[in-house]
Amino acid sequence: MERTLIIAKPDAVQRGLVGQIITRLEQKGLKLIGLKMSSLDETMLRTHYAEHIEKSFYSGLEQFMKSSPVVLMAFEGLECVDAVRLIVGATNPRQAVPGSIRGDFAMDTGRNIVHASDSKQSGEAEVSNFFDSKELFDYDKSEYVHVYDDMSP
Ligand code: IDP
Ligand code: MG
Numbered sequence: 001m002e003r004t005l006i007i008a009k010p011d012a013v014q015r016g017l018v019g020q021i022i023t024r025l026e027q028k029g030l031k032l033i034g035l036k037m038s039s040l041d042e043t044m045l046r047t048h049y050a051e052h053i054e055k056s057f058y059s060g061l062e063q064f065m066k067s068s069p070v071v072l073m074a075f076e077g078l079e080c081v082d083a084v085r086l087i088v089g090a091t092n093p094r095q096a097v098p099g100s101i102r103g104d105f106a107m108d109t110g111r112n113i114v115h116a117s118d119s120k121q122s123g124e125a126e127v128s129n130f131f132d133s134k135e136l137f138d139y140d141k142s143e144y145v146h147v148y149d150d151m152s153p
Pocket of ligand 2: 118
């Protein structure tokens with residue numbers, strides 16, 4: 001099982017799309033293991049977006065991500081990092097396929113609604129960066145027997 005971090009960004013919160021984001025991921029069969037609202041500060045954002053700090057868009061990205069609270073989610077599932085990236089869609093929403101979150105709800109790379117971890121390693125690291133161990137929940141999901149062939153929780 002992999003873990004992935006989802007952030008419903010300020011535009012999702014402002015536009016009232018948080019519920020639809022959660023719904024799409026839940027209905028896929030992913031297991032929600034952490035959920036909270038939070039304001040992200042400069043330090044957290046510089047860690048989270050370390051690979052982008054030197055890029056021209058970084059200061060705009062940081063301002064945007066601080067512009068209102070976000071909703072943080074941790075999900076667990078079999079190979080869920082890649083599966084969730086497909087549900088989220090391309091970074092540029094105008095190129096994201098219809099049916100994906102960005103393809104259905106967004107028009108601009110700088111307002112693309114949602115963050116999703118991009119590798120198994122970043123999924124583990126990002127979930128740990130944003131959630132204390134007490135905020136992550138390990139529980140049996142009875143639905144798993146209907147979601148995965150030959151797998152019990
Ligand atoms: P990702 O969110 O699909 O993984 P990344 O390339 O990791 O995309 O970029 C992180 C975030 O930085 C994007 O989701 C977007 O919010 C922002 N971003 C990336 N490229 C640009 C750009 O060219 N202009 C404005 N914002 C950008
Ligand atoms: Mg990324």
